[in-house]
Amino acid sequence: VSHLRFGPNPLEKPYLIQRANFVGIHQWGFLERLPMLHLAEEGATVLINTPYPKEEVWDRLPRPVQEEILKKKLKVYVINAYELARQVGLPGRINTIMQAAFFKLSGVLPEEEAKARIKKGIEKSYGKRGRSVLEKNFQAVELGFGAVEPLPIPGRITSDKELIPPMVGEAPPFVRDVLGPIALGLGDSLPVSLFPADGTYPTGTARYEKRGIAEFVPTWDPEVCVQCGKCVLVCPHAVIRAKVVPEEALAGAPEGFPHRKAMWKELSGEFTIAISADDCTGCSLCVEACPAKDKRNPSRKALNMAPRLEVREALNRDWDFFLSLPETPRAGLKLHTVKDVQLLPPLFEFPGACAGCGETPYLRLLSQLFGDRLIVANATGCSSIYGGNLPTTPWSKNKEGRGPAWANSLFEDNAEFGLGMRLALDKKAEYARRLLPEFREVLGEGLVARLLEEVGPEALEERRKDVALLREKLASLEDPKGQGPPGGGRGPHPPLGLDRGRRRLGLRHRLRGPGPRPGQRGQGQGPGAGHRGLLQHRGPGLQGHGPGGHRQVRHRGQDQPQEGPGLHGHELRPRLRGPGGHGGGRRPHREDLPRGRGPPRPRPHHRLQPLHRPRH
């Protein structure tokens, strides 16, 4: 949100505008969910960028918006800036057009003078980009002034559409009542008592926040698809998912639910892909990665971008049904292959990262492979923002309530922070092992022996059952020594002796040198350089190879995971290298993207309760 004041008198007001006489709404999607007109004063001018013809606009406005327009006698103007931008050859670049429209409506300068000054500004900003860019922008100015039209207002409410709630679905109360207002920009209204004293927030919350920011989203053609899984692998936001399900599971499928016989040697059943249109950012990386071409129409692939507003209803219906389908059994999947990994449910989904983020696919992949027993010591950076900036977090949990537990300390102490966690977990496991034999009589020899045995990840489920049994038996126990088993049964314990791996995942973007510290960046790259590099980043980095590549990922394992012996960046990357090296998808525009999102955590807290989390 940008606030602009000017006038004949000097304005020294170090606070935001409380009552506006002009409100520019540059994204139609905002109208459907965000309160904006509460800032407008009576009789204020409102400019809406709309994809719809002028005649349809009024009826498409949600009822509360119509009400506020009528109540405050707002003067509403509309313009289809995206269409105009396409006409002048600057698709997606609506800023010049919207600026021109603002000058026209605000009347702060005579029209000709305003145009001249804007053009001068354009020459200054874009002069180096060449004549044609300048011409296109000049044209955009003219169109902006010319195309803005008053919206005919019928004088009565015609809509019964309510604003979309910030948190959809069956959001838990904390998500709905605390994170919801934050998502709407109304966090100022939340009192202190609603917040957790130690800053602990719930996971699995991004799924409730449907941002609906993409203009175009992918649609899937099962007939063309070769079921390779590359689209699922590159998707930075986990909005493309795949499953193989028994045919009978599709009995209740909505009409037109796309699926096709699974092309696997080892798996039988129906393969299906679903796309969450309202979580998609429209980066189109999936389409870029898609290797399948429609032989009848070579311009089409198995995935093709389509206007979100036209396809969202069907996609959402299919998505909901898809989520209700059983997961493909993990056992038997070859976890070192892209084709099989696509079938694993992600425990990192819908991050608020920039469209086309090159870091998030790796985190999503990590969560698919190890998410249900993963603890993340995060280093401050992009990953702490899309991972942990309130209101919601992409880190998620599965149906059993397991998922990555995530903590961010600082940037500088990341490795040490993670080491401290590891040492602590080892110590607790050691303590548990020391205590176990003392409880032989209660637990039984068999259970004690099983728990003391060192096992690998292949024994995960068995070990979980034993730990649950241990908890149960200890819970029934009277405090045996009058001091409680301090590290003993009731508290959460790391599964005994299981998978003691510690690995480092480095997420870097290309303007940062090989070292993770900003201070080690090369000369001539100011503090902003890295960030700019990120915004320009469109590939998930899967193509980049050499030192100049986009992103690289390194895994350093102490022990080889039985489950995913092949999980190494260099094994996955070559499989995905695109023919063109650096790909060429549509670049996301910064102004198209909503500003910061954050990580969340639910739970009403009162007084001193907040520290003590309810356990599953």
Place this chain on the structure above:
Amino acid sequence: MRPITVDGNEAVARVAYRLSEVIAIYPITPSSPMAELADEWASKGEPNLLGLVPKVVEMQSEGGAAGALHGALQEGTLATTFTASQGLLLMIPDMFKIAGQALPGVIHVAARALATHALSIFGDHQDLYAVRPTGWAILVSESVQAAQDLAAIAHISALKASLPFLHAMDGFRTSHEVQKITPLSDRELKALFPWEALEAFRRRALTPEAPVIRGTAQNPDHYFQNREAINPYYDRLPGVVQEVMDRFAEVTARRYEPYEYFGHPEAERVVVVMGSASLAVEEAVEHLLKRGERVGMVRVRLFRPFHVEAFLKALPHSATKVAVLDRGKEPGAVGEPLFQEVAAALALRGGDLPVVVGGRYGLSSKEFTPAMALGVFEELKKERPRHGFTVGIVDDLTMRSLPYPEVDFEDPASVRAVFFALGPTAPSPPTRTPSRSSARRPPSSPRGTSSTTPRSRAPAR
């Protein structure tokens, strides 16, 4: 318990070791022996109170030790470190995080000067003052016995209050002073240990079995509110410390107060001071009381949170002149940190206010004697005592130093031996052995105390 003869470092380490599961170290003078002892005991397999050998890990810097401390606390283990001076400064970023997340970590500090115009390995309170705003509770001990006892009180209070504690003793003066003390037995520690609080802390451990996220990023619309949500924990903290000290007295018969008064019940002139210097002030007060003067002293043990109510309760209402002694320097401030707290506490009280002045003493282990304290009490006789004075040096540049009389405070019944020797071989046996052996004599026998002569000590860092 039979008395033992130890220095401050060992007294603290004996407690810290038994109450820790993960100890992240990066030794720094004068706190190094605490870290080294912990390391030695762990390598010998000495168990802690839970019957477990703590994990001692030496990191690559104090910043790393603080990071590991934070990580270990996230996982619900009892975590501790030892440090001083520049080391403590390097821990500041993590200290804010640990306190902000209400984690009960403990740092034991042998308080030491900071490197300014020059480095100094010797003791004062500048490092403590530098971490005032981190949100850690700060407990300060005045003697070897107190250092051992407050070390335990710090660990226990941290768990019970769900907030981190920094426990400090004066570097070298206390950390290296060999004293005969009554040790804390395992039995006493077990009786004091808050098992339920440990259980509650363990339940907060980060685990994929019940995942949450911590260390989020927040925006203007909610960061402020969330920051205020911690208030109740700080509000109740002084009460928790008091409670733990009361319980400690029940178990060990040694009583401590967060703010302790010594002197005339209707004192007019009062000195407020923290750390080992308070014992010297105590001697001066005793001396003046015998001469019928109405003087007193408040010993501050709980510096953070500074509990206004308890402090004002300790300070006699009859006081008309108050001098606050700070073992630190904050150039450009109205006064040094302890002065600021006292002045603000009195201003909040309102009513008839005493004159309050502040002064500096003892930087870099500069000697502070009862005679110097007499000089301060003398200054307080003036209608307008000097503010911002120094004592213990001659300042002929800005004329801030106070004069003080020559008074002999030595105990005529004591043996007072001084050894001049060269190198590490000499000082230790003659000074340590007699006092150690004296510990084995009946309690009536003279108590041996010795201080190292650190001038000859090679500064480690």
